[in-house]
Amino acid sequence: MTPTERSPRAAAFEELEALTLYGLLRLRVDVFVVEQACRYAELDGRDSDPATVHMWLEGDAPDRPVAYLRVLDEPEGCARIGRVAVARDARGAGLAAQLLEAALSRIGDRPCVLDAQSHLVGYYERFGFIATGPEFVEDGIPHVPMRREPRPAAGQGRAARSSSTGLRRPV
Numbered sequence: 001m002t003p004t005e006r007s008p009r010a011a012a013f014e015e016l017e018a019l020t021l022y023g024l025l026r027l028r029v030d031v032f033v034v035e036q037a038c039r040y041a042e043l044d045g046r047d048s049d050p051a052t053v054h055m056w057l058e059g060d061a062p063d064r065p066v067a068y069l070r071v072l073d074e075p076e077g078c079a080r081i082g083r084v085a086v087a088r089d090a091r092g093a094g095l096a097a098q099l100l101e102a103a104l105s106r107i108g109d110r111p112c113v114l115d116a117q118s119h120l121v122g123y124y125e126r127f128g129f130i131a132t133g134p135e136f137v138e139d140g141i142p143h144v145p146m147r148r149e150p151r152p153a154a155g156q157g158r159a160a161r162s163s164s165t166g167l168r169r170p171v
Helices: 018-035 095-108 118-125
Strands: 009-011 053-057 067-073 080-087 112-117 134-136 141-148 159-160 168-170
Touching: 018 053, 018 067, 018 080, 053 095, 067 095, 080 095, 112 118, 118 141
Parallel strands: 080 112
Antiparallel strands: 009 053, 053 067, 067 080, 112 141, 134 141, 159 168
C-alpha cells in the first residue's frame, strides 16, 4: 500500500475496535517508550476522554497502523495535537504530514497547540505553527511549545487577539 492509497481514519475512543486500539497503543509504546527510551506513563487518561479524536493510517492489518496522532480539547478552547508517531519502517514517506493535514482540516478554525520535540520545530513551522515559549525537557527529551492560529477565511483581513482586552485587532 502506498501513501496515496492510505486514507486517514478517525475515531473517538468508544468507537475503536479492540484490535485497532491495541495497534495504536502498541505503535505509541514502540516509538515513545521503546525507541526513544522514555520511561513514562504512556496511558495518561486522556485517550478515553469523549472529545479526544484518534487519527491514524492503517498498515497491512488493523493491528499494524503506520502513523498515529490524537487531537485533544484543551480547557481554553483550542485543540492540542499530540502523540504523533510513525512506525520506523514507514518513515520518510510523508505519512506524518498526511495525518497532520487531515487533523488540521478537522480542527478547522480553532487555534491549535502542540509540544514539538526540539529537532522537529522546523517541520511543524511548515504547517503554520510558531514557537510560543522556551525549550523545556520532558521525559529527557527537549521540546518547544508551539501554536497555530486559525487562518482567516478568503477575503478577510488578518487579526490578532489582544491579550489585555480579548478583542480582535487588525495586524
